[in-house]
Amino acid sequence: MKQYAYYPGCSLESLATSYNLSTLEVAQTLGVDLKEIKDWNCCGATAYFPVDELLAHTLVARNLALAEKDGLSDFVAPCSACYKNAYFTNAYLKKDPDLAEHINYALEADNLHVNGTMKVRHLIEVFIEDVGLDEIEKKITHPLKGLRVAPYYGCQLLRPRKDQENVENPQFFESLLSALGAEPVDYPSKTRCCGGSLIITNRKAALDMVHILLQDAVNRKADVIATTCPMCNVNLEVYQGQVNREFGTQFAIPVMYFTQLMGVALGIKPEKLGIGKELVSGEPVLAFAY
Amino acid sequence: MSNELSFSNEIANVMYATHGNPIKDCLQCGTCSGTCPAVEFMDHTPRAIIGLINAGYRDEVLASNTFWSCASCYHCTVRCPAGIDIADMMYALKRYSMWKGQHQEGLIGPVFAQSFVKMIVDSGRSFEPLLAPTYIFKHGPRGLVQEAQTATGLMLKGRLPLLPKKIKGLKKFQNMVRRIIPIGEPS
Ligand code: SF4
Numbered sequence: 001m002k003q004y005a006y007y008p009g010c011s012l013e014s015l016a017t018s019y020n021l022s023t024l025e026v027a028q029t030l031g032v033d034l035k036e037i038k039d040w041n042c043c044g045a046t047a048y049f050p051v052d053e054l055l056a057h058t059l060v061a062r063n064l065a066l067a068e069k070d071g072l073s074d075f076v077a078p079c080s081a082c083y084k085n086a087y088f089t090n091a092y093l094k095k096d097p098d099l100a101e102h103i104n105y106a107l108e109a110d111n112l113h114v115n116g117t118m119k120v121r122h123l124i125e126v127f128i129e130d131v132g133l134d135e136i137e138k139k140i141t142h143p144l145k146g147l148r149v150a151p152y153y154g155c156q157l158l159r160p161r162k163d164q165e166n167v168e169n170p171q172f173f174e175s176l177l178s179a180l181g182a183e184p185v186d187y188p189s190k191t192r193c194c195g196g197s198l199i200i201t202n203r204k205a206a207l208d209m210v211h212i213l214l215q216d217a218v219n220r221k222a223d224v225i226a227t228t229c230p231m232c233n234v235n236l237e238v239y240q241g242q243v244n245r246e247f248g249t250q251f252a253i254p255v256m257y258f259t260q261l262m263g264v265a266l267g268i269k270p271e272k273l274g275i276g277k278e279l280v281s282g283e284p285v286l287a288f289a290y
Numbered sequence: 291m292s293n294e295l296s297f298s299n300e301i302a303n304v305m306y307a308t309h310g311n312p313i314k315d316c317l318q319c320g321t322c323s324g325t326c327p328a329v330e331f332m333d334h335t336p337r338a339i340i341g342l343i344n345a346g347y348r349d350e351v352l353a354s355n356t357f358w359s360c361a362s363c364y365h366c367t368v369r370c371p372a373g374i375d376i377a378d379m380m381y382a383l384k385r386y387s388m389w390k391g392q393h394q395e396g397l398i399g400p401v402f403a404q405s406f407v408k409m410i411v412d413s414g415r416s417f418e419p420l421l422a423p424t425y426i427f428k429h430g431p432r433g434l435v436q437e438a439q440t441a442t443g444l445m446l447k448g449r450l451p452l453l454p455k456k457i458k459g460l461k462k463f464q465n466m467v468r469r470i471i472p473i474g475e476p477s
């Protein structure tokens with residue numbers, strides 16, 4: 001069976017442990033064999049590029065090199081920012097021999113070499129493309145019937161554009177939610193940035209961006225927001241209280257990883273999916289688990 | 291005249307994989323500004339900053355908070371009719387202003403970027419709580435209380451580990467980094 005090089009990324013070891021747990025549970029249930037890359041390093045999210053571009057690409061390339069060394073050809077990341085970094089560094093390595101040479105010179109100090117031959121995808125793409133919606137639907141034991149879910153794509157999962165895909169109004173997340181039996185909510189800001197990368201450096205702007213998103217989802221009567229990225233998730237969930245203080249709102253909308261929703265629909269016990277660790281109660285989702 | 295061209299070209303040169311100068315193709319249509327979710331928090335809109343760059347207003351550009359307010363969301367990039375990777379240009383402006391040591395006073399962005407890199411070079415991993423002191427220092431007691439409330443909530447839910455992880459092959463990792471930027475000799 002095909003093995004995937006799994007790059008969890010730093011957030012999945014701290015703030016987003018529930019994303020890691022639910023990813024591994026769901027992957028196992030669906031027969032997706034994830035092999036964690038040994039001794040991977042932080043890929044820098046959005047924080048290296050302001051400092052040194054070559055360093056940024058090299059740090060990403062080290063993880064790609066480790067995966068190549070394992071003899072694997074598929075690289076999968078559950079974090080949208082990690083995914084975007086891995087995708088583009090991998091693509092540039094193939095296209096730009098000069099960049100590849102500089103990177104490989106640095107990697108040599110770590111006894112590594114990178115070719116840029118990986119197929120890099122986000123976890124949600126692997127589930128949809130390789131397992132397939134029909135196959136997923138067949139395995140659903142606890143359909144999320146009537147649950148109104150706002151699919152939040154955010155930015156780095158979709159952008160920059162890779163090919164001719166629809167970046168303005170994508171539908172794949174909605175299709176996945178429908179396969180789980182849920183009701184995808186259509187709301188205008190599903191691809192609008194949540195300000196995750198600004199939460200430390202420009203808190204005011206970030207809270208404003210979170211506020212707009214929450215308001216939008218609530219206006220469309222969503223029961224829960226589903227995310228594909230730990231940065232989005234933390235931003236929308238952990239800072240909900242601060243948004244309420246700042247704007248005098250009373251938001252209490254749960255924010256869940258798409259893998260947690262998949263897990264519940266697949267009949268996996270909520271504790272195994274890290275449900276119960278959220279600051280805003282996941283009650284509406286839990287109701288489907290039993 | 292030659293000065294005007296050179297600032298725009300200089301920024302273009304700091305962008306990745308650009309041939310010639312894409313910034314000069316700007317039509318000043320304003321699509322980027324209309325798209326940008328952070329525009330309210332910028333002293334110049336993305337369209338205006340590009341106008342200033344192309345007109346050679348170097349000091350005004352570097353003194354601006356525009357690129358430090360950019361969330362790197364690439365929404366402008368996918369919509370620009372002239373095909374300019376504006377998000378990448380914002381990154382380039384951050385790099386350029388840090389190299390020149392010239393940026394607006396009191397911004398957290400440059401401090402944060404430096405501490406983030408230091409953290410990764412030290413451990414190979416990033417760890418959210420280590421970043422908090424930089425933030426608290428800048429935001430004073432009110433920020434501290436809010437941050438502590440958030441952190442305590444997370445700690446109680448078992449979402450914040452007490453110690454950061456380090457990668458195993460740290461020495462070799464640092465040797466690799468050393469081939470790109472100076473980080474001092476191995477200890
Ligand atoms: S969208 Fe592109 S062409 Fe239009 S103002 Fe912005 S950078 Fe210039």
Ligand code: SF4
Nearest residue numbers: 326360361363364366
């Ligand atoms: S990448 Fe930056 S400038 Fe462009 S739309 Fe996003 S926040 Fe605005």
